[in-house]
Amino acid sequence: MSVYDKLQALNITLPPVAIPAAAYVPFVQTGHLVFLSGHIAKHDGKVWTGQLGKTMQTAEGVLAARAVAVDLLGTLHAAVGDLNKIKRIVKVMSLVNSSPDYTEHHLVTNGCSELLGEVFGAQGAHARSAFGVAQLPLGACVEIELIAELTG
Numbered sequence: 001m002s003v004y005d006k007l008q009a010l011n012i013t014l015p016p017v018a019i020p021a022a023a024y025v026p027f028v029q030t031g032h033l034v035f036l037s038g039h040i041a042k043h044d045g046k047v048w049t050g051q052l053g054k055t056m057q058t059a060e061g062v063l064a065a066r067a068v069a070v071d072l073l074g075t076l077h078a079a080v081g082d083l084n085k086i087k088r089i090v091k092v093m094s095l096v097n098s099s100p101d102y103t104e105h106h107l108v109t110n111g112c113s114e115l116l117g118e119v120f121g122a123q124g125a126h127a128r129s130a131f132g133v134a135q136l137p138l139g140a141c142v143e144i145e146l147i148a149e150l151t152g
Helices: 003-009 058-080 105-124
Strands: 027-030 033-040 086-097 127-133 142-150
Touching (some): 003 105, 027 058, 033 058, 058 086, 058 105, 058 142, 086 105, 105 142
Parallel strands (some): 086 127
Antiparallel strands (some): 027 033, 033 142
16 A cells, blocks of 8 residues: 555645745755654644643644644655655654653654654654653644655
């Protein structure tokens, strides 16, 4: 089953690449690696704001991280032209806007990681970091960046 068949089965439509809000590019390819800039969570086309442990619960954070994964896939598609060229998702780094006592950053990040596994299967298994931060751009609840490897 192709990546696009899996996306269709999951009822996921890839979004276009978002226009950067600052001085950076959405992705950079070097050799067989593609680095995607951080993507912030959006809900209904607007920044998904909130702070985990204060104004949001973990379950909502998981949904936000899953939404970020969909946006990352849209950018990855734009970067490589065909998601079936992805050999492996190498690394995910997740920043979770959270209160000082919040400790479930890893569970929030699972929203992204699990979707990548659903879409890419074993090639979606990746190294990962999940951090709690005091704030994110525009008050977003989650920001995630990704590194992928292309087939030769």
